[in-house]
Amino acid sequence: QVQLVESGGGLVKPGGSLRLSCAASGFTFSDYYMSWIRQAPGKGLEWVSYISSSGSTIYYADSVKGRFTISRDNAKNSLYLQMNSLRAEDTAVYYCARIALGVDYWGQGTLVTVSS
Amino acid sequence: DIQMTQSPSTLSASVGDRVTITCRASQSISSWLAWYQQKPGKAPKLLIYKASSLESGVPSRFSGSGSGTEFTLTISSLQPDDFATYYCQQYNSYTFGPGTKVDIK
Numbered sequence: 697q698v699q700l701v702e703s704g705g706g707l708v709k710p711g712g713s714l715r716l717s718c719a720a721s722g723f724t725f726s727d728y729y730m731s732w733i734r735q736a737p738g739k740g741l742e743w744v745s746y747i748s749s750s751g752s753t754i755y756y757a758d759s760v761k762g763r764f765t766i767s768r769d770n771a772k773n774s775l776y777l778q779m780n781s782l783r784a785e786d787t788a789v790y791y792c793a794r795i796a797l798g799v800d801y802w803g804q805g806t807l808v809t810v811s812s
Numbered sequence: 813d814i815q816m817t818q819s820p821s822t823l824s825a826s827v828g829d830r831v832t833i834t835c836r837a838s839q840s841i842s843s844w845l846a847w848y849q850q851k852p853g854k855a856p857k858l859l860i861y862k863a864s865s866l867e868s869g870v871p872s873r874f875s876g877s878g879s880g881t882e883f884t885l886t887i888s889s890l891q892p893d894d895f896a897t898y899y900c901q902q903y904n905s906y907t908f909g910p911g912t913k914v915d916i917k
Contacts, residue, residue, distance in 0.1 A: 731906070741848075741856065741899055743906040755906070758813075791855055797862055798846030798903065802855035 698722040698801045700792045705806030712782050712810070718775040718792030718803060726750075726770040729795035732777045734788035735805075742788075745777065746795060760786075782810045814838050814902055816909040824917040831887040833912045835900035840880045847876055847885045848899045850911075856899065860885065890914070 704716040716732070731746035745756045745766040754766055765778040775792055789805040815838040825831050835845065843863040848856040858867045860876035863883055873888040887894055895916055900909040 740911045741850075741901075741908040743901075743908065746906065795903075797865070798858045798860075798867070798901070799848070799856070800858050800861075800867065802857075805855060 698794065700794065700801055700803035702790065702792045702803045702806040705790065705808045707809045707811065708782055709812050710783060710810055713778070713780045714782065714808060716777040716779065716790055716792075716806060716808070720773045720775065720792075720794075723794070725773040730768060730775045731793045731795055731799065732766060732775075733791045733793050733799070733802075735791070736785070736788040744790070747775070779808070782808075784810050786810050814841060814905055814907055816900060816902055816907050818900060818909040818912050820912060821910065822913045822915065824915055825890050826917045827890055827892060829890045831890050831914060833885045833898055835878075835883045835885070835909050837881045837883075837902055841902045841904050843879045844903045845876075845878070845883050846901045846903060848901065849894075849896045850899065851896045
């Protein structure tokens with residue numbers, strides 16, 4: 697069965713960096729676009745970034761452009777999100793998700809807290 | 813960027829009620845719209861894709877309709893498991909709507 701398992705979340709100070717990872721299994725990872733979606737505490741869903749199956753097409757939300765970098769390693773069935781210059785407003789649960797016709801599989805999420 | 817709105821923001825209903833949620837896009841997105849259900853502390857679940865196609869395993873009481881800029885999600889007979897927050901999402905630039913919370917009347 698399809699599984700997406702995020703790791704790397706935690707507490708970081710404003711201006712700091714964090715790298716999230718997502719281990720995928722149960723499907724042919726290299727066939728799918730993948731994404732990171734976040735949800736601040738008590739708030740709605742916000743699309744952060746997506747990456748095409750080959751990695752050649754990448755999109756970022758304006759709120760993270762220039763600070764976050766998405767990447768993937770198809771040989772390792774893994775998705776990554778490098779987050780730099782973190783701000784308090786980046787505090788959220790970050791979900792790794794598979795894109796098909798809609799987002800059809802989601803990880804359990806990893807909490808990132810940006811606070812001094 | 814395409815903006816998404818949903819109405820109502822909160823909906824109080826009873827088991828057995830027919831429930832309709834509306835989602836509007838700031839410009840035409842053809843049928844490139846999905847609907848999700850989210851319960852507290854859980855990841856969202858895909859219900860509907862391409863505006864009206866039911867995701868595998870989703871009960872048939874859920875249906876979606878619309879195209880262009882106006883879309884609806886209908887639950888034909890609300891069940892206890894359906895009390896949750898519902899989000900629409902356009903997959904042109906992937907923006908989500910703000911959500912509609914369905915709670916118990």
